[in-house]
Amino acid sequence: MSVRKRTWKNGKGEEKSAWVVDYVDGRGKRRLKSFKLKKEADQFAATAAVEVREGVHVADRDTVTVKAAGDLWIISGEHAGLERSTVNQRRRHLALHINPFIGDTLLTKVTVPFIRDYEDRLRSEGRSPAMIRKALGSLGSLFSDAQERGLITRNPVRDIRGRRKGDKRQERRHKARLKVGEDIPSREEIKALVSALSGRWRPMLLTAIFAGLRSSEIRGLRWQDVDLDNREIHVRQRADEFGEIGRPKSSAGDRSIPIPPLLTNALREWKLAYHRPVIGHDEKDNPIREDAKPAHLVFANGAGKVENRGNIINRGLIPAMIRAGVTVDTGEKDDDGNPIVSAKYAGTHALRHFYASWLINRPQDGGLGLPLKVVQERMGHSSITMTADVYGHLFPRTDNAEELAAAEKALLGD
Numbered sequence: 108m109s110v111r112k113r114t115w116k117n118g119k120g121e122e123k124s125a126w127v128v129d130y131v132d133g134r135g136k137r138r139l140k141s142f143k144l145k146k147e148a149d150q151f152a153a154t155a156a157v158e159v160r161e162g163v164h165v166a167d168r169d170t171v172t173v174k175a176a177g178d179l180w181i182i183s184g185e186h187a188g189l190e191r192s193t194v195n196q197r198r199r200h201l202a203l204h205i206n207p208f209i210g211d212t213l214l215t216k217v218t219v220p221f222i223r224d225y226e227d228r229l230r231s232e233g234r235s236p237a238m239i240r241k242a243l244g245s246l247g248s249l250f251s252d253a254q255e256r257g258l259i260t261r262n263p264v265r266d267i268r269g270r271r272k273g274d275k276r277q278e279r280r281h282k283a284r285l286k287v288g289e290d291i292p293s294r295e296e297i298k299a300l301v302s303a304l305s306g307r308w309r310p311m312l313l314t315a316i317f318a319g320l321r322s323s324e325i326r327g328l329r330w331q332d333v334d335l336d337n338r339e340i341h342v343r344q345r346a347d348e349f350g351e352i353g354r355p356k357s358s359a360g361d362r363s364i365p366i367p368p369l370l371t372n373a374l375r376e377w378k379l380a381y382h383r384p385v386i387g388h389d390e391k392d393n394p395i396r397e398d399a400k401p402a403h404l405v406f407a408n409g410a411g412k413v414e415n416r417g418n419i420i421n422r423g424l425i426p427a428m429i430r431a432g433v434t435v436d437t438g439e440k441d442d443d444g445n446p447i448v449s450a451k452y453a454g455t456h457a458l459r460h461f462y463a464s465w466l467i468n469r470p471q472d473g474g475l476g477l478p479l480k481v482v483q484e485r486m487g488h489s490s491i492t493m494t495a496d497v498y499g500h501l502f503p504r505t506d507n508a509e510e511l512a513a514a515e516k517a518l519l520g521d
Contacts, residue, residue: 110145172210214259221263222246243264251265285460307423311406313370322455325455338365342361350413429448433450479491479502
């Protein structure tokens with residue numbers, strides 16, 4: 108491997124010069140790479156020498172751009188059987204947050220400093236910290252796929268994220284905790300909401316409140332997974348945003364949840380009035396509905412298909428919250444001068460947060476007082492760490508002054 112200065116004249120007779128690294132790659136091919144500055148050429152030569160010796164060097168001509176690697180990354184996801192929503196998220200990240208900034212860059216040109224500059228550009232373009240983390244996560248996955256294809260030897264995103272493990276732990280510790288009355292509905296708000304629920308939305312939203320199911324799990328729930336005699340719901344499948352049925356995202360998501368009498372009775376009543384799919388019409392054009400079957404969805408739409416998530420929120424949850432007075436003032440007024448309010452909690456995940464708090468709260472406070480491990484299992488979290496990070500602060504402390512005094516007395520005597 109050599110570094111030499113090359114001088115030539117262009118078509119206009121002007122003298123030009125560059126520093127050239129002349130080397131043989133791991134495949135025995137002679138390579139020439141030019142640089143404007145000698146220190147850049149020396150730096151590349153030193154790095155390339157180590158990579159060739161270790162058998163991990165990839166020449167620029169043997170790699171592709173970030174955009175081309177992204178296309179291959181999409182294909183890998185499709186062949187791996189990823190959910191359509193996940194593949195679509197990959198496409199969105201590529202189209203909106205990766206390709207417009209670095210899509211034309213060769214993979215071999217992407218280094219740790221390059222990634223830091225990319226972060227700064229995302230930030231300057233108004234991307235939120237959460238969106239930047241997601242974009243970097245996708246870019247790291249893209250590079251992992253490219254590594255497996257032999258298009259790159261190192262993953263600069265993983266290099267950065269590896270250094271930041273301590274920072275992430277610190278960030279989790281300082282992350283704003285969920286607050287009752289802000290992120291988690293209070294007991295009074297839930298009581299008002301339960302009283303305001305009616306129609307087909309009542310059993311559905313009660314399931315979110317008193318079983319803690321995710322929206323996708325509610326939409327994919329079947330009658331065969333509801334055991335009314337033993338007052339249990341079994342979570343065995345979910346419906347994604349496109350209405351496609353699949354397994355829970357993790358093995359922990361497959362679980363059994365005991366349910367209280369209020370929800371049991373609501374589901375029993377709903378089953379009697381179950382809106383079965385239309386399979387035809389009689390001679391008077393009246394709809395003929397299919398007999399109820401165990402495989403039918405509990406909360407299907409009128410056609411027996413998966414209910415739309417937006418309908419649950421916009422037609423079920425938000426109107427119920429407004430009727431219950433669980434609202435916030437928007438600061439605007441209608442034509443009659445009356446204040447315009449909106450629902451305080453905009454999604455069903457707030458009801459899932461309440462369910463977690465209900466599991467945790469002491470019985471004297473209207474909760475169940477369950478230990479952390481049981482809360483994890485009921486919530487379907489993949490790890491107890493996740494449960495502790497999100498809800499650990501809600502567990503009641505048992506070291507108040509009175510209890511400490513009692514413990515001291517028991518230990519030391521009078």
